[in-house]
Amino acid sequence: MNRVYSLGIIGADARTRALAGRLSPSAPFHAGPFAIRRWAGSPAGGDGEEAAAQAMAASVSLASSWRDALDADAVFVAGPAAGHAQAVVAALSAGRPVLCPLPLGVSASELAEVEAARRGSGAVLLSPSDLSASTAGRRALESVRAGELGQLHAVFLASRTGPAAGDVLDDLGWEALDFLAACVAAPCTRVYATGGSLFGAPGDALLANLRFAGDTIVTLELSRGLPPALAAAGPEVEIELAGVEAALRVEPYRRTVAVYRGAGAERRHWPARPVVAMLEDLQAAMEGTAGPADGDVIARQRAALAMHTALRASLSGRDVVPIAV
Amino acid sequence: MEPVRIGLIGCGGIAQSAHLPAIARLPGLVRLVAAADVREEAARAAAAPFGADAYTDYRQILARPDVDMVILCTPEFAHREQTEAAAAAGKHILSEKPMAKTVAEADAMIEAARRAHIRLMVGHSRRFTGRYQEVRRAIDAGEIGEPRIVRENERRSRPPAGRESSYWTPKHWTGDPAVSVGAVLTNGIHEADLFRWFAGSEAVRVFAEHKTTRPGNLVPDFITFTVNFANGAVASGEVSNCLPPGYPSYHQLEIFGTRGAIRAKDHDQQSLVRFAEGGAGHPDSYRLLLHVQDAYVSELAQFVQSWRDDRPVPLPAEEAREALRLGLAADESARTGRPVDLTAGGGSR
Numbered sequence: 001m002n003r004v005y006s007l008g009i010i011g012a013d014a015r016t017r018a019l020a021g022r023l024s025p026s027a028p029f030h031a032g033p034f035a036i037r038r039w040a041g042s043p044a045g046g047d048g049e050e051a052a053a054q055a056m057a058a059s060v061s062l063a064s065s066w067r068d069a070l071d072a073d074a075v076f077v078a079g080p081a082a083g084h085a086q087a088v089v090a091a092l093s094a095g096r097p098v099l100c101p102l103p104l105g106v107s108a109s110e111l112a113e114v115e116a117a118r119r120g121s122g123a124v125l126l127s128p129s130d131l132s133a134s135t136a137g138r139r140a141l142e143s144v145r146a147g148e149l150g151q152l153h154a155v156f157l158a159s160r161t162g163p164a165a166g167d168v169l170d171d172l173g174w175e176a177l178d179f180l181a182a183c184v185a186a187p188c189t190r191v192y193a194t195g196g197s198l199f200g201a202p203g204d205a206l207l208a209n210l211r212f213a214g215d216t217i218v219t220l221e222l223s224r225g226l227p228p229a230l231a232a233a234g235p236e237v238e239i240e241l242a243g244v245e246a247a248l249r250v251e252p253y254r255r256t257v258a259v260y261r262g263a264g265a266e267r268r269h270w271p272a273r274p275v276v277a278m279l280e281d282l283q284a285a286m287e288g289t290a291g292p293a294d295g296d297v298i299a300r301q302r303a304a305l306a307m308h309t310a311l312r313a314s315l316s317g318r319d320v321v322p323i324a325v
Numbered sequence: 326m327e328p329v330r331i332g333l334i335g336c337g338g339i340a341q342s343a344h345l346p347a348i349a350r351l352p353g354l355v356r357l358v359a360a361a362d363v364r365e366e367a368a369r370a371a372a373a374p375f376g377a378d379a380y381t382d383y384r385q386i387l388a389r390p391d392v393d394m395v396i397l398c399t400p401e402f403a404h405r406e407q408t409e410a411a412a413a414a415g416k417h418i419l420s421e422k423p424m425a426k427t428v429a430e431a432d433a434m435i436e437a438a439r440r441a442h443i444r445l446m447v448g449h450s451r452r453f454t455g456r457y458q459e460v461r462r463a464i465d466a467g468e469i470g471e472p473r474i475v476r477e478n479e480r481r482s483r484p485p486a487g488r489e490s491s492y493w494t495p496k497h498w499t500g501d502p503a504v505s506v507g508a509v510l511t512n513g514i515h516e517a518d519l520f521r522w523f524a525g526s527e528a529v530r531v532f533a534e535h536k537t538t539r540p541g542n543l544v545p546d547f548i549t550f551t552v553n554f555a556n557g558a559v560a561s562g563e564v565s566n567c568l569p570p571g572y573p574s575y576h577q578l579e580i581f582g583t584r585g586a587i588r589a590k591d592h593d594q595q596s597l598v599r600f601a602e603g604g605a606g607h608p609d610s611y612r613l614l615l616h617v618q619d620a621y622v623s624e625l626a627q628f629v630q631s632w633r634d635d636r637p638v639p640l641p642a643e644e645a646r647e648a649l650r651l652g653l654a655a656d657e658s659a660r661t662g663r664p665v666d667l668t669a670g671g672g673s674r
Contacts, residue, residue, distance in 0.1 A: 153536070153538050153547060153565070153567050154547060154549070154563065154565060154567075156478060156563055158476075160581075190662070192532040192534075192551065192664065194530075194532070194551055194553055194559055195559060198473040198474060198557065198558075198559065199473055199581075199583060200583070205473070205474060205559070207474070207551050207559050207561045208551070209532060209533070209534045209549055209550075209551055211534050215536055217534045217535075217536060217547065217549055219478075219549045219561060219563045221474070221476065221561060223474060223581065225473060225474055225581035225582075225586070226581070226586065227469075227581075227582075227584065227585045227586050229585075230586060240478075242480075242565065242567065242568055242569075243569070244538075244569070245569060246569050247568050247569055247572050318530075318664070319663070319664060320532070320662060320663055320664065
């Protein structure tokens with residue numbers, strides 16, 4: 001009989017909401033042998049009510065302290081990014097395998113603390129994103145790493161949702177920048193960004209151009225401008241990688257079947273479930289059947305953080321911002 | 326009414342693929358009477374099917390009193406001289422895009438036309454395609470609210486091995502840095518024009534990154550640029566000529582507004598995919614969707630009809646001047662690595 005690992009969850013967000021019913025102790029998750037033992041709000045706060053509701057849906061009680069959630073075979077860190085590093089460092093220091101969808105930290109010093117904790121504990125640390133864990137995203141990264149595209153001339157990446165609160169650089173940017181850092185082997189050397197409030201909410205759009213050492217040029221669009229008809233199918237990500245040898249087009253979230261009937265057309269969507277892939281990777285890493293699938297995650301997030309910081313500075317300064325290499 | 330008599334100046338690729346077929350499709354409205362090209366065989370090949378005369382010097386066309394208008398199918402570096410000469414000869418002018426090499430040249434062309442009381446229009450052909458006219462109609466009808474993000478990516482592939490073209494190489498004017506600034510004007514002028522048209526506002530700031538992708542070439546064949554408009558809209562365009570052979574050339578237009586969005590992407594709507602040795606492509610649907618041939622027919626017909634009806638030309642030359650200024654500002658930004666402020670005269674070199 002396969003072993004069932006207990007899982008402590010720290011923080012609550014849309015991703016953990018999808019897990020709540022599936023990983024309850026009475027409903028073992030069909031795609032991985034995990035069951036929730038403890039659930040707690042983020043050390044950063046702000047998600048307490050959401051965590052309580054999700055814990056109730058998972059039939060577990062909410063822990064009074066986030067540290068109580070470390071008492072498990074593995075720890076899933078979610079919720080506000082500002083609480084990630086503290087929870088990850090504590091979990092690693094306790095010797096727990098950690099799955100923390102990015103970011104691991106929101107400053108260079110936080111990433112350094114996470115790196116030191118990982119080095120000290122040797123515990124498994126995975127920090128994927130929905131994009132890098134999606135089937136199409138994985139295939140794209142494998143293709144780039146295998147050299148199938150050759151040197152990248154250009155990358156186009158658009159990540160969009162419907163209208164919602166929240167700054168797009170914080171909410172959509174980490175995933176996009178992490179993916180870029182994984183695709184382009186060289187560091188980003190300068191960025192330019194514009195945008196702001198285009199659809200009525202603060203920080204709801206960002207359009208940017210990034211240049212990397214080695215001459216790869218990136219066009220980036222993050223926005224909350226999808227109208228209801230498009231947003232109903234969920235967020236969409238569109239990526240085009242133009243290499244010397246080949247080009248690749250990736251639409252990981254638009255898993256669409258178009259049905260043409262009479263004079264009309266109907267598009268059917270079904271949701272991507274990258275969190276399933278994340279848990280499968282965690283299980284494989286814990287059992288030693290596969291190494292972490294996402295390479296040097298901290299180096300990559302350090303590169304993403306540098307781009308994130310520069311894009312923020314470019315937005316506010318309305319000018320090009322160089323990144324020291 | 327007698328057909329308008331046309332002199333064609335420049336008989337290269339765009340004349341053969343677009344303007345000559347358009348003339349042939351409007352027999353009651355126009356008639357080709359003369360064609361000129363520095364390459365005599367090109368002039369003869371263009372003129373012969375129409376029973377027109379062929380010349381190697383365009384001035385010979387301008388000297389003919391039986392030529393009512395000229396179509397300039399020459400590169401942008403020739404447009405000012407030819408426009409001034411044609412205007413002085415009293416010929417109406419339909420010019421290929423981009424309008425000129427510099428804004429000063431464009432201004433001189435507009436002034437020459439004004440002084441001579443002749444009509445001058447620059448053929449930004451995309452504005453005459455059914456697809457883009459429908460997009461503009463939807464915007465005008467308020468179907469998506471106010472456009473906030475306008476994006477168009479235009480991608481073209483390199484020719485496959487064994488079928489290399491001189492295009493973009495130093496052997497061809499498109500690749501000669503003395504007369505060409507590269508993709509931003511050769512292709513990107515379309516995006517510069519469409520961004521202004523769809524945003525419904527004037528560009529105030531632009532930033533661009535460009536590169537030359539093929540070893541030995543000297544002018545950029547890739548550019549990406551981001552434009553801020555006075556009304557708050559933002560546009561983003563990527564124009565590349567560096568995709569691997571076999572990659573289908575296509576356009577992706579997306580406009581996100583305050584109440585809706587418009588998508589017009591070739592690859593989402595392709596009606597015919599051809600699989601051949603070089604890969605997969607959809608050349609027929611590309612033409613079908615952009616209605617390239619129809620666009621040139623419509624462009625020419627509307628130009629001539631506006632003149633007969635004594636109405637303004639359908640696309641004022643001043644519009645082409647502003648598209649040129651935006652394109653040149655993008656080039657300036659890419660070369661300097663800094664955003665360019667168009668309200669402070671950027672792009673007006």
